Amino acid sequence: MSKREKIFSLPIRVYFQDTDAGGVVYHASYVNFMERARTEWLRTYGYSNAGLMKEFGVVFVVRSLKLDYLKPALLDDLLEVTAQVKDAGRSRISIIQTVRRGQEVLTEAEVHLVCVSLESFKPVSVPEVLSKQWKK
Amino acid sequence: MSKREKIFSLPIRVYFQDTDAGGVVYHASYVNFMERARTEWLRTYGYSNAGLMKEFGVVFVVRSLKLDYLKPALLDDLLEVTAQVKDAGRSRISIIQTVRRGQEVLTEAEVHLVCVSLESFKPVSVPEVLSKQWKK
Amino acid sequence: MSKREKIFSLPIRVYFQDTDAGGVVYHASYVNFMERARTEWLRTYGYSNAGLMKEFGVVFVVRSLKLDYLKPALLDDLLEVTAQVKDAGRSRISIIQTVRRGQEVLTEAEVHLVCVSLESFKPVSVPEVLSKQWKK
Amino acid sequence: MSKREKIFSLPIRVYFQDTDAGGVVYHASYVNFMERARTEWLRTYGYSNAGLMKEFGVVFVVRSLKLDYLKPALLDDLLEVTAQVKDAGRSRISIIQTVRRGQEVLTEAEVHLVCVSLESFKPVSVPEVLSKQWKK
Numbered sequence: 001m002s003k004r005e006k007i008f009s010l011p012i013r014v015y016f017q018d019t020d021a022g023g024v025v026y027h028a029s030y031v032n033f034m035e036r037a038r039t040e041w042l043r044t045y046g047y048s049n050a051g052l053m054k055e056f057g058v059v060f061v062v063r064s065l066k067l068d069y070l071k072p073a074l075l076d077d078l079l080e081v082t083a084q085v086k087d088a089g090r091s092r093i094s095i096i097q098t099v100r101r102g103q104e105v106l107t108e109a110e111v112h113l114v115c116v117s118l119e120s121f122k123p124v125s126v127p128e129v130l131s132k133q134w135k136k
Numbered sequence: 137m138s139k140r141e142k143i144f145s146l147p148i149r150v151y152f153q154d155t156d157a158g159g160v161v162y163h164a165s166y167v168n169f170m171e172r173a174r175t176e177w178l179r180t181y182g183y184s185n186a187g188l189m190k191e192f193g194v195v196f197v198v199r200s201l202k203l204d205y206l207k208p209a210l211l212d213d214l215l216e217v218t219a220q221v222k223d224a225g226r227s228r229i230s231i232i233q234t235v236r237r238g239q240e241v242l243t244e245a246e247v248h249l250v251c252v253s254l255e256s257f258k259p260v261s262v263p264e265v266l267s268k269q270w271k272k
Numbered sequence: 273m274s275k276r277e278k279i280f281s282l283p284i285r286v287y288f289q290d291t292d293a294g295g296v297v298y299h300a301s302y303v304n305f306m307e308r309a310r311t312e313w314l315r316t317y318g319y320s321n322a323g324l325m326k327e328f329g330v331v332f333v334v335r336s337l338k339l340d341y342l343k344p345a346l347l348d349d350l351l352e353v354t355a356q357v358k359d360a361g362r363s364r365i366s367i368i369q370t371v372r373r374g375q376e377v378l379t380e381a382e383v384h385l386v387c388v389s390l391e392s393f394k395p396v397s398v399p400e401v402l403s404k405q406w407k408k
Numbered sequence: 409m410s411k412r413e414k415i416f417s418l419p420i421r422v423y424f425q426d427t428d429a430g431g432v433v434y435h436a437s438y439v440n441f442m443e444r445a446r447t448e449w450l451r452t453y454g455y456s457n458a459g460l461m462k463e464f465g466v467v468f469v470v471r472s473l474k475l476d477y478l479k480p481a482l483l484d485d486l487l488e489v490t491a492q493v494k495d496a497g498r499s500r501i502s503i504i505q506t507v508r509r510g511q512e513v514l515t516e517a518e519v520h521l522v523c524v525s526l527e528s529f530k531p532v533s534v535p536e537v538l539s540k541q542w543k544k
Contacts, residue, residue: 013172013175015168015171016175017168017292019292020291020292020293021288021291021295021296021346022288022526023293023295024293024469024529026288028436028439028443031435031436031439032153035151035152036151039149039151049152049211049212050212059430061430061432061435061477061480062435063477064474065473065475065477066472066475067472067473068471068472069469069473072469072529075185075186076184076185076186118430152428152429152430152434153428153434155428156425156428156429157429157431157482158331158333158424159429159431160333160393162424162425163303163333164300164304164307164425167299167303168300171299195294197294197296199340200338200339200341201299201339201341202336203336203338204336205333205335205336205337254294257296257344285444285447287440287443288443289440289443304423307424308425311421311423311424320484321483323484347457348456348458
């Protein structure tokens, strides 16, 4: 992704279901928020998860995940969750994600995905319609 | 809510996090979808949950819940989740909700909420700013 | 289920993930607790969900759900979640469930399940190994 | 934790609620499994989360999280989720966690927790009753 390209961002509202008895957003909820943002980011390249499964018989699975929690999000906050390509290989892609509230960065993450066959769950090449867009 | 009033509806996309190994949306996920729709519906009356807690020291809790699952929702579906007042009392309100995919009704629900004090968790009157809008 | 038969009960601890910013267990978390208890109850009849799918090509799906929330459960509570057959038909079963904390009943529920084919998602007969145990 | 000390492990069964339409356990579900194991591990030192909040006015929050997903867990699997101290400071602790199925390691994680004041959400010293057990 070139520097001039706009970073993809999905607005996400915080509901009770996302919070815990500590009064803030539960730490695993951010992992859910990030999946939502990655899915909508993927859609900007013309593909849904269901579409990838039907058309190519593949699915992206999370191989590793690293999150830094800087500040807590609160009930009713309107967050922005970003996603952008860090680098991409034959069957894998690394994505940088953040959760922001206005100008504040609340959470930073790096997610490594692997493209696997739906049948064998083994790594396969990323469909070219996607990889050619990611490797620029 | 008068018959001429438009029924509130929130668009909700289905992600992997909402599905299960049966290949469809997990039954408890609809309960989450409905909380999101009720919260945004409440916001159309000028109040957030956090706002109600701060300004009035009250919160709406679910007293009972009835769901009928008619057809399954699938990964990547774009659903519409509705909310409308069925009837309202001094400290309670009944809400009818549906989950739709286009013209198909996938799930129907009736939710009874009680307005309780944040401190005692005992029923208290719904703040008048809300009750006067619900009882017309 | 005869009156003399012991009611199935699964102990479930409440963690942060089950609670919300209201300081109590989130209402959809009870739906999850009940699925856990029904699954372990099914296991007492000799079958897992995965086993039913592999051996018979069927899965039980929730057709309707009714919950009454009487008292809130709290962080770190040790709950007991029960499941017992109310009645059973050719392709369906009704189950009564409760969530208890000691002698207190916190939540009562009735869940209607339908046995469907994994391929068509249409109702099929409950495998006889189960139905003969439920209809006594 | 000395090498001779037994590593804490919590058995966790996989239910539909933990899986996704890919047919395996959803990646954020492991984060939930790990919170359950850490909570029960904390309990072996004599403290619940609710107890820490009431007695000391503190709560442990996740500061960072790193997960490696090696192999997928499946519906009905009986997993073992471990937790052991890596190192501990004045107001923080690092914990190594794994998710296993028999001898297979499915997921490895490192979790950094910070002890914060419930009121200010700012770091405070870990209560001595815990820190003296962790620093041996």
